[in-house]
Structure formats: structure tokens, C-alpha cells
Amino acid sequence: MxxxxxxxxxxxxxxxxxxxxxxxxxxxxxxxxxxxxxxxxxxxxxxxxxxxxxxxxxxxxxxxxxxxxxxxxxxxxxxxxxxxxxxxxxxxxxxxxxxxxxxxxxxxxxxxxxxxxxxxxxxxxxxxxxxxxxxxxxxxxxxxxxxxxxxxxxxxxxxxxxxxxxxxxxxxxxxxxxxxxxxxxxxxxxxxxxxxxxxxxxxxxxxxxxxxxxxxxxxxxxxxxASATVAERVRAALVETLPAGDPSITAVTNQLGTTARTLQRQLSQEGTSFQAVLAGTRENLARHYLAGGNLRTSEIAFLLGYNDTNSFYRAFKTWTGATPEAIRATARAAPVTVATRSLV
Structure with missing residues (x-):
């Protein structure tokens, strides 16, 4: 894109x-x-x-x-x-x-x-x-x-x-x-x-x-x-690499045609880091999948590049203060008011 x-x-x-x-x-x-x-x-x-x-x-x-x-x-x-x-x-x-x-x-x-x-x-x-x-x-x-x-x-x-x-x-x-x-x-x-x-x-x-x-x-x-920031380009690359099970910076740099050191420097200049962009992208994708209601939690964990569901649970609780099931239940109970955050 x-x-x-x-x-x-x-x-x-x-x-x-x-x-x-x-x-x-x-x-x-x-x-x-x-x-x-x-x-x-x-x-x-x-x-x-x-x-x-x-x-x-x-x-x-x-x-x-x-x-x-x-x-x-x-x-x-x-x-x-x-x-x-x-x-x-x-x-x-x-x-x-x-x-x-x-x-x-x-x-x-x-x-x-x-x-x-x-x-x-x-x-x-x-x-x-x-x-x-x-x-x-x-x-x-x-x-x-x-x-x-x-x-x-x-x-x-x-x-x-x-x-x-x-x-x-x-x-x-x-x-x-x-x-x-x-x-x-x-x-x-x-x-x-x-x-x-x-x-x-x-x-x-x-x-x-x-x-x-x-x-x-x-x-x-x-x-x-030309207007896409480095962070936006990283997010777009992660959307491609995460479902393949690879959340690494190497997978992203290979797709963007750069080096890890250069990428980290550019992200730092934008006031962020690869880990911060990765976490934000995973959270927003997780909210999107949960709002859809058709995927099991284990399947969402896989699509976000996690090796096991427990790791996804811990990360999601850190991001949101809630469990995936709680967010899913809220989305089902009030679909008009629940909105996933933007990827940008």
C-alpha cells in the first residue's frame, strides 16, 4: 500500500x-x-x-x-x-x-x-x-x-x-x-x-x-x-509480516530495504522505537480482530506473531488493563460505541 x-x-x-x-x-x-x-x-x-x-x-x-x-x-x-x-x-x-x-x-x-x-x-x-x-x-x-x-x-x-x-x-x-x-x-x-x-x-x-x-x-x-513517516512504513510492514509469525525487526528491515541500525535511528528521530511501534500495531490489530468476533483468542495470538496464547494475554493486559475476552464482550454488547484505534 x-x-x-x-x-x-x-x-x-x-x-x-x-x-x-x-x-x-x-x-x-x-x-x-x-x-x-x-x-x-x-x-x-x-x-x-x-x-x-x-x-x-x-x-x-x-x-x-x-x-x-x-x-x-x-x-x-x-x-x-x-x-x-x-x-x-x-x-x-x-x-x-x-x-x-x-x-x-x-x-x-x-x-x-x-x-x-x-x-x-x-x-x-x-x-x-x-x-x-x-x-x-x-x-x-x-x-x-x-x-x-x-x-x-x-x-x-x-x-x-x-x-x-x-x-x-x-x-x-x-x-x-x-x-x-x-x-x-x-x-x-x-x-x-x-x-x-x-x-x-x-x-x-x-x-x-x-x-x-x-x-x-x-x-x-x-x-x-512521500508523506508516510518511518513509523507508518514500519506499521504497514508489520501488518504483512506478523501473520507469517515473524515480529522481528529483521523481517521489517528486509521488507523496507534498510538496516536495523538505520531504522532504529530514524524511529528515534520521530520520537519512537521499533518495540513501541510493534506493541501499538499488535494492540490495534488485536482490537480489530476482537471486534470482528470471528477469531478465537489463540488464532489472534498467532496472527500477531506470538508463539503462545499466554504471551498474548500478558501483553494485552499490559496494553489495555483488560483481558481479550472483556474487550470482545464489550464489543458484542455495544457495537455502536466500540471503536478500534487507528494504526497511525
Whole structure:
């Protein structure tokens, strides 16, 4: 990932209104500031971004348990919901070009990388941060977005050739009716379009507008890549190395291409240390996993790079003054008010 904070486009409030989700209640459920959308820019860390989508899913279920919210969002997407990277995609000559452009600038608006394969068909595959499972609604909506984009830009009822996701919804009918294609279960999220559909001319193509937006998008991406502190880069590396069972500074320096001595000096200059960043990252990930409620304590200990559960228990009590079970119980009893701390 280029950075650890991502822009949440202010136009999301219009989309929330269109799909009938009260913004204030959504932010409370996600444990996010009530004035989030008053701020500029609206930035979220990875855990905050995921909490936002988990809360959106919960609010959608509370409002109407029979609808597929990803499909509702897909139907609500329009040119009026302005987002520079998405608008840049609409300015593209075709879906293949739009996919490459969005792959380049996606880090500005979400913690994900896109892999675009164009051997014959065009395959768009999502890669999420290691160790954190993306909310199902987020992953599904990302796939729906591509179909909505193709239909808006071509004014044709484009259907994907193949759609894959780890956990298709129990009731697949609304989603499959929207896509016009059966959903396959697979290891990750991906959508495939035929070469013919990927080359369909976009009626929204606008080279002049693209030339206006491209320099700003390149600048924002460069700023995102350059603005990360050493501590933020270490945290991002730890998210990758901890699930592999290696919490060592060597694993991090190998990933960052530096030495332990240099890294420690740079962290010291920022007023912290490797051990402090490691402890903070472990605590925030632990809170995230516990709030999710699906992992056993022993599994969380493993994902945080601990050799045994007792070591994790002792560390967690030191961080929080409470046991993992107490934090989990609090999260289950009051999901609206419990919020994991940011990784940054």
C-alpha cells in the first residue's frame, strides 16, 4: 500500500442519502467522529475504513434485510457522485483503459491494489492488506462498481464474463440478477470482462478533461507515497509480516530495504522505537480482530506473531488493563460505541 490513510470522497454522503442510510447513525455505529464529513480531506486508516463498511452493511441490514445493499449502491452510482479518480475512469476511451487508470490511482481512495491482466479477456483482481479481511459488502460493491461503470459509460447492458468472491451471499439472486452472471466462489475478489466488452467505446470519453485531472491525480499519489513517516512504513510492514509469525525487526528491515541500525535511528528521530511501534500495531490489530468476533483468542495470538496464547494475554493486559475476552464482550454488547484505534 502506498500509505496508511485514504480519502473518503465527500460525495459518499450523497450516495448514502440515495440508498437510505442516515449518515449520523452510520458514523456512530462505526465509532467515527460525528463531524467526519465536515473535515477536509476526509481521511481514514485501514481499520477505520473497514469499520465504515462494516457499519454500512449493518445499517443496510437494519433498514431492509431483504435487499442486497451492493446492488442498491450499484444502481445509485451516477456521474453526479463526483470523485476525481472515478471521473478520470469515465473520461477513458474504454473499460480496459479505465481499469489501468484506476489501478494506478486506487491507493488514493482505498486500501487495496488492483491487478489488471489483459492477455485475452480483461481480469481485474483485488489485493487487500495482509492480515485484515475486507468487509464482504466492500468487496462485493467493488465488483459491482465495474459493471455499473461499464454500463454508465457505454450505455450498454454489459455483463461480466466471470465474477469471483470468497463468500457469495446466502441469497445470490439479487446480485446475480444485477450482474447477469452467476457468482463463483474463489480465493479472492475478481471480475472478468470479455475483450469485446472491454474495448467498447466509452460515450463519456473526454481527453481534454483527463488532461486536466491527470496532473492533480499524479501529485496526490506522489504526496501519499512521500508523506508516510518511518513509523507508518514500519506499521504497514508489520501488518504483512506478523501473520507469517515473524515480529522481528529483521523481517521489517528486509521488507523496507534498510538496516536495523538505520531504522532504529530514524524511529528515534520521530520520537519512537521499533518495540513501541510493534506493541501499538499488535494492540490495534488485536482490537480489530476482537471486534470482528470471528477469531478465537489463540488464532489472534498467532496472527500477531506470538508463539503462545499466554504471551498474548500478558501483553494485552499490559496494553489495555483488560483481558481479550472483556474487550470482545464489550464489543458484542455495544457495537455502536466500540471503536478500534487507528494504526497511525
Amino acid at each position: 502506498a500509505g496508511e490513510r485514504f480519502d473518503l470522497e465527500p460525495s459518499i454522503t450523497a450516495l448514502l442519502r440515495d440508498v437510505g442510510i442516515p449518515t449520523a447513525r452510520l458514523l456512530r455505529r462505526a465509532g467515527l467522529p460525528a463531524d467526519l464529513f465536515v473535515r477536509r480531506p476526509v481521511e481514514l486508516s485501514v481499520p477505520e475504513y473497514y469499520r465504515f463498511w462494516d457499519a454500512l452493511d449493518a445499517e443496510g441490514q437494519a433498514a431492509d434485510s431483504d435487499r442486497d445493499l451492493a446492488v442498491t449502491i450499484g444502481n445509485a452510482i451516477s456521474v453526479e457522485l463526483f470523485s476525481p479518480p472515478i471521473f478520470a475512469a469515465l473520461c477513458s476511451p474504454d473499460l480496459s483503459t479505465a481499469a489501468r487508470r484506476l489501478a494506478a490511482y486506487k491507493p488514493l481512495i482505498g486500501p487495496v491494489k488492483l491487478d489488471i491482466a489483459t492477455a485475452e479477456d480483461v481480469t481485474i483482481t483485488y489485493h487487500w492488506p495482509t492480515g485484515l479481511t475486507p468487509p464482504a459488502l466492500l468487496g462485493t460493491t467493488e465488483l459491482v462498481f465495474w459493471v455499473a461503470l461499464a454500463r454508465i459509460a457505454t450505455r450498454e447492458h454489459v455483463r461480466p464474463a466471470r465474477v469471483t468472491m470468497p463468500s457469495p451471499p446466502a441469497n445470490r439472486m439479487p446480485l446475480e440478477n444485477y450482474l447477469g452472471r452467476r457468482v463463483r466462489k474463489g480465493a479472492g475478489y475478481s471480475v472478468v470482462f470479455t475483450a469485446a466488452d472491454a474495448a467498447r467505446p466509452f460515450l463519456t470519453q473526454n481527453d481534454q478533461m483527463w488532461r486536466v485531472f491527470a496532473p492533480d491525480l499524479r501529485r496526490r499519489l506522489a504526496d501519499l507515497q
